[in-house]
Amino acid sequence: MRIEEMPATIVAEMVRRGDLSAVDYVSRILERAERTEDRVNAYITLLKDLALKRAEEIDRAVGRGEDPGRLAGVAVAVKDNIAVRGVENTCGSRILKGYRPPFNATVVERLLMEGAVIVGKTNMDEFAMGSTTETSAYGPTRNPWNLERVPGGSSGGSGAALAAGSATLALGSDTGGSIRCPAAYTGTYGLKPTYGAVSRYGLVPYANSLEQIGPMARNTEDLALLYSVIVGHDPRDSTSLRDSGAHLARIENVDPAKLRIGVIRELVEEPVDKRVAREVWRLLHKLESMGAEVDEVSLPLVDYALPAYYIVAMAEASSNLARYDGTRYGFRAPGATWEEMVVETRTRGFGWEVKRRIMLGSFILLAGYVEQYYVKALRVRSAVRREILSLLSRHHVLVGATMPIPAPRLGERVKDPLLLYTMDIATVPANLAGIPAVSVPAGIVDGAPVGAQFMGPPMGEPLLLGVSKLCEEATGFRDRVV
Amino acid sequence: MEAVIGLEIHVQMTSLKTKLFCRCPADYRGAPPNTHVCPVCLGLPGALPVVNREAVKKAVMLALALNCRHIAEKVVFSRKHYFYPDLPKNYQITQFKGGGGAPIAEDGYLELLQGGGVRRVRIRRINVEEDPGRLVYTEGDITSSPEVLIDYNRSGIALLEIVTEPDLRSPKEARLFLEKLRAIVEYLDIADLSLEGSMRVDANISLPGGARVEVKNIGSVKEVEKALSYEVVRQRALLSRGAAIGRETRHWDPLRGVTRPLRVKEEEEDYRYFPDPDLPPIPLPRELIDSAVAMLPELPDARMRRFVEEHGLSRELAYALAMDKRLADFYEETLKRFWAPRLVAVMLAVDYLGFLEKNRLRMGEDRLNPDLLAKLARLVEEKVITPEQGKHLLFRVAREGVDPVEIVEREGLKALRSEEELRRIVERVVEANPKAVADAARNPKAVNFLVGRVMRETRGRAEPRLVRRLVVEELRRRGVEVGE
């Protein structure tokens, strides 16, 4: 097994035992990045020197007989909307160019405490708004499986770095599918945690009430390992759950014979692409043959979930993005007055998709419309949650295609916002409901992977990780670096 | 012509240790610019607010003290959006009724004692919100300074916003209301409102026939009365000339004592309020409110009533003490050491406050304390010195912190009470001032002059009223009849 394909669990174990030098391993990952970045563009910032220095420290600690932690030496890629102290934090936007946060996100603190080596900040759709990583101001990321195609988004850089072998683990964030979508398209495993399980402190907000930071990895054990490090209550985040903790990262031992799976009809039938649906069914039939009970169920509110999601997300986004005005940090355009400077900065600093969502979000929150749109969307949101929880009372997990289409070609979707938005049809319900969901590789279509998404009850991560493990055993799809 | 006045008051919760949503110290006054800041109050991307529970508790206490009939079951914070350089997130975290949000309390009232009657001023709502940063103009003001600096030390300080219904009828009533509110805020240990900028008021005022005019950002209680009086005069003059008064916003210039129109926006701004998704609603269970009721201290009105009923103070004296918590505490501390309510009340509310004002001092910046004041009161009460001497001695004690008993002993200041002795001094003075004696029949000032002379001879140790009687008697004895 090549070093860049090695699971994180093994890297950490070997580094801790002194059987693998963190410096050798990290150098190899960085070389790999150097070779692939020209084509893939997974990173906005590569932290070559910092990563090597950190790896040296890890090796020295091991040499002194200390235990650097559960992620000892492991190369972790961090999405560029998560604050790492002193490292440029662009969110894929020109407006944050040059902004270096003076603090670490809570998840970054936790990574560092467990001995992780942060190798870089990964590319993303601008402010996480997109499903293809094409709206980044730093150029699109390409799918390592098929360079003509997108890696999904918005955490496309994180997924691509895993598939390219330029990272062993990656953090993404998921507002409406931004972890699960790139996981599906890059042949990786991605978990969107229960809302509140992982601290959002240090995550640059897009839509606060929907999003979570989550782990991405090339196999289930790695996914659980990274999750176990970042999960847990954080007093700095008021939406953080008190009873969150590492117990949520356990991989439940799921007996397939006792597993009841509900297949959401709307997420495997038209308009879902037939070839994608076929791969999902292929996986489900394998689970069935292992003894699982697979029934079709219906989630009729799916059609309302998407508009409700976009209303909530855009409203919150328009508010969150108000602070980027050139006054305190990041990009500043010249202007004769403060007002002029602000207008010019925002005009030049934001891309089109971001501006569109700010405009729509601002409109939604206007005094005359807030009840008509925002408050109504919140009602749909509660209804979606109720409907999903009711299905989950009869089935352990719900499943469907992660993405309704195979990985699009670059430029194919991003120009038409409606086409772009409908890509999220399967992923947004979990964000609206605040429940955990995992995307696992299901097969290959058009030379790039597609995924199946399992949703579970609140705090049901151990079950989802167990199901993920079953799928991994069923498909044998793991540790794939292309 | 009665005015219709409503107030919107912002009170900084200066008694809190930290800001409303972060752990930065709340005491920013005098700190170098931008030193009491952190990612949260600078609004850095990804930093998250955490509510200071103490601020919520204080707001509930105020709501109870202001008789609010409706206290929210859940505390919800909303975002109010507008672009301004002192606002690091370009939205302010505040409270708002709508879109799922609500003020922490609504529908209260405050009673004012007006000439024997009681006037009820309704409170529309109370909000908890964050203060923005502060703009610093390097030269001149907002209109003339070539550059502006921003100090975010104030950013995120906890504010209470109290909005009244338009129930006030005169500038004086507005002042009385604010004095009462200030007293309550101090009794609840929410704020020290003597701190610069800790209370800011926006006032709405209209006269019959005119539209509502808003005067923004008035810095103190006294200034509110002045600004509103100015508006009454200005609006009355306009109306009497038949001119129209349109809705406008004005700014109070305390240096020149005038209000001036502010640049008006063409349309009403839409603040796009919605509940802050970073701050889940905080439940306020009934039991918590009940326990807050039990914790409410005695409030100014009750204290004043007690001073009248149990201490025998006049209403005016009781009011003057009760409206100033520290003064009232000082008073009661002194009484614990020596019981002479009326004497101590006068010494504090009249003599001591006069001393502070004359020397431009704030309480605590002088050296008087309840121990010293009790000794002083005892000297007067037991007639060792005269009240007049007591007053002079109080000034000295406040200035130097000396023990009044020792001073009286050392400097032989005991009151001159022997009429015999005093009469001899009076005779001597009258003898020595024939001109004043000659004038005394026509000019009462001549009598005052003679009394003054005697007082000087006795170094203030005599009772002025007694001296006066002796002087008049002496003059009469000499055939000079003086009108009383």
Ligand SMILES: [Zn+2]
């Ligand atoms: Zn702070």
